[in-house]
Amino acid sequence: MRFTKKTKTYHASNVSFNTKSLVAVSYDWWIFVKPINGKVIFNNYNYSRTTQRHQSKVRWLLDDMGIQYEVVQMHNSLSNLSHDNFIQAFNEYDKKLEEAHRLVNSTRTNQWTKEHNARLITQLNTELDTLSFVADMDNRMVAKWR
Numbered sequence: 001m002r003f004t005k006k007t008k009t010y011h012a013s014n015v016s017f018n019t020k021s022l023v024a025v026s027y028d029w030w031i032f033v034k035p036i037n038g039k040v041i042f043n044n045y046n047y048s049r050t051t052q053r054h055q056s057k058v059r060w061l062l063d064d065m066g067i068q069y070e071v072v073q074m075h076n077s078l079s080n081l082s083h084d085n086f087i088q089a090f091n092e093y094d095k096k097l098e099e100a101h102r103l104v105n106s107t108r109t110n111q112w113t114k115e116h117n118a119r120l121i122t123q124l125n126t127e128l129d130t131l132s133f134v135a136d137m138d139n140r141m142v143a144k145w146r
Helices: 049-065 083-105 111-139
Strands: 002-004 009-012 015-018 023-026 030-036 039-043 070-072
Touching (some): 009 049, 015 049, 023 049, 030 049, 039 111, 070 111
Antiparallel strands (some): 009 015, 015 023
8 A cells, every 4th residue: 555644644446544543444435444432443344355455455554553453344334333333233243143153053063163153253242342332432322232
């Protein structure tokens, strides 16, 4: 990614990361990295291979710069943190966790799949904690959902 000193921004094709605001934007509208109440939040949801490439470039840049970040998966941009969007994200996490638990507890699942899904459950719970933090701090609605 190219760095512009004047704006303190890294750019690549249709993705930018501002080092001052710590905001990453794909296609000039979809914000997938944003600081929220002292934590840098990285929305790992990807719409396409291109979005996945944008996220990979910014993830590499964050790691290279030593910037700590928390990962969530939300279908919507981090610029649109509405109650309905959080409910949708919580429901998506519930579905993923249910499926992972089902595979771990199934007698027909092989050992590698069980271990993989056990790790996935840990990862999803960590992401869910981050999502709860973001939702609670921005919308004060986590208690209503749970």
